Amino acid sequence: MTGRDATAGNAWEADRTPPPDEMNLPDIMTTFSGYNITTGTDWAAKRRPEILNAFQANVYGRVPKQDYQVKFSVDNIDEDALEGKAIGKSVTVMLSANGKSHNFNLYLLVPKSDKGPYPTFLGLNFYGNHTVHADSDIPISSSWTPNNSQFCVFDHQADEVSRGVRAYRWPAERIIQRGYALAVVYSGDIDPDFDDGFTNGVHALFSGERDNQSWGTIGAWAWGLSRAMDYLMQDEDVDRNKVAVMGHSRLGKAALWAGAQDERFALVISNDSGCGGAAISRRKSGERLKDINGNFPHWFARSFRQYNGKEETLPVDQHMLMSLVAPRPLYVASAQQDDWADPYGEYLSLYFAQPAYRLLGYRTRLGLQHPKVNEPVSSGQLGYHIRSGRHDVTRYDWERYMDFADLHFHAEK
Numbered sequence: 001m002t003g004r005d006a007t008a009g010n011a012w013e014a015d016r017t018p019p020p021d022e023m024n025l026p027d028i029m030t031t032f033s034g035y036n037i038t039t040g041t042d043w044a045a046k047r048r049p050e051i052l053n054a055f056q057a058n059v060y061g062r063v064p065k066q067d068y069q070v071k072f073s074v075d076n077i078d079e080d081a082l083e084g085k086a087i088g089k090s091v092t093v094m095l096s097a098n099g100k101s102h103n104f105n106l107y108l109l110v111p112k113s114d115k116g117p118y119p120t121f122l123g124l125n126f127y128g129n130h131t132v133h134a135d136s137d138i139p140i141s142s143s144w145t146p147n148n149s150q151f152c153v154f155d156h157q158a159d160e161v162s163r164g165v166r167a168y169r170w171p172a173e174r175i176i177q178r179g180y181a182l183a184v185v186y187s188g189d190i191d192p193d194f195d196d197g198f199t200n201g202v203h204a205l206f207s208g209e210r211d212n213q214s215w216g217t218i219g220a221w222a223w224g225l226s227r228a229m230d231y232l233m234q235d236e237d238v239d240r241n242k243v244a245v246m247g248h249s250r251l252g253k254a255a256l257w258a259g260a261q262d263e264r265f266a267l268v269i270s271n272d273s274g275c276g277g278a279a280i281s282r283r284k285s286g287e288r289l290k291d292i293n294g295n296f297p298h299w300f301a302r303s304f305r306q307y308n309g310k311e312e313t314l315p316v317d318q319h320m321l322m323s324l325v326a327p328r329p330l331y332v333a334s335a336q337q338d339d340w341a342d343p344y345g346e347y348l349s350l351y352f353a354q355p356a357y358r359l360l361g362y363r364t365r366l367g368l369q370h371p372k373v374n375e376p377v378s379s380g381q382l383g384y385h386i387r388s389g390r391h392d393v394t395r396y397d398w399e400r401y402m403d404f405a406d407l408h409f410h411a412e413k
């Protein structure tokens with residue numbers, strides 16, 4: 001039986017994308033100069049650094065190599081957050097470089113019990129920390145916010161009306177109940193999501209000419225996640241060895257890139273991250289490089305555009321981004337109605353990252369077949385589900401992330 005027959009009815013039959021064995025994916029275990037990687041030492045010394053470098057050069061861009069400082073100020077502690085179930089901390093992360101400064105707010109909710117320090121989920125949001133929960137202690141950002149008539153955000157400034165409007169995406173009470181802390185940061189506080197010529201957000205801290213490999217907004221968000229992690233590392237309520245970075249869609253791309261670069265993140269979660277995130281570019285299914293680079297010219301390095309319509313010439317593909325997370329636990333989630341994010345392509349990047357996990361001593365046994373809808377799979381360090389419904393973050397997604405984190409963090413339920 002051929003590969004196709006064996007998997008009849010699978011995604012590549014329906015959408016006529018190349019079958020996995022014909023995608024010509026770059027081999028994770030062969031260096032760009034043709035050397036075969038067979039040991040964990042060679043992986044760490046040779047292959048991982050060159051894959052990281054190739055993603056900087058060709059996809060997300062490089063963070064300027066300039067000195068910067070990070071300081072923190074805990075501005076407010078709410079001892080009775082979430083109706084007394086949690087402690088809420090409002091923290092300003094203060095960044096400075098080249099005589100300039102930029103701040104962002106991190107809001108941290110920790111269970112109110114004596115069982116800390118707690119494993120923690122860290123995630124960026126789209127409209128401000130105050131949208132994550134109706135709690136009135138969460139500050140409203142004065143940063144540029146996307147207009148949204150449903151949330152009554154006009155003139156790019158959020159106000160009280162949008163407090164709690166995205167609470168369904170962040171089940172804070174349940175996260176606390178399951179023994180986790182939750183840290184949120186507004187993505188626009190790190191870098192506003194529009195093509196501003198890289199003069200605002202954290203880009204503005206750094207001086208010098210930009211080139212084809214300069215960082216874009218996803219690179220800035222990922223860098224900001226690491227600065228948020230700098231804070232979490234020294235908060236005594238946070239278990240610094242159990243911080244999971246999580247993100248949805250464009251912020252899922254940023255979570256993956258942050259988790260790939262910064263090995264302090266102990267677990268990485270991609271929710272519907274799609275093109276430039278978990279999905280394999282060579283599948284050419286759903287959103288293509290020409291779409292994403294055309295619609296969001298500020299997200300990636302300029303060099304990424306040379307692969308528009310020429311996905312097969314990319315020196316990397318997204319399974320290699322996943323391999324950078326190895327051997328840490330990695331969870332990818334898709335949604336059934338989210339063809340734009342190419343659910344099967346998101347799964348395949350996990351599948352094709354397995355050699356890295358295996359080389360580093362972890363057994364994983366994910367098969368080529370796309371798991372069934374609403375039937376999560378987890379094998380060794382890797383987890384995946386495709387749930388019914390649309391491009392979104394739901395309670396179902398969060399329950400699976402916490403199940404997976406329970407497995408790896410042994411948290412109390």
Ligand code: GTR
Pocket residue numbers: 248249250251273274275287292
């Ligand atoms: C879309 C974009 C996707 C995804 C999504 C989102 O418009 O094409 O890559 O990032 O936005 O962030 O919701």
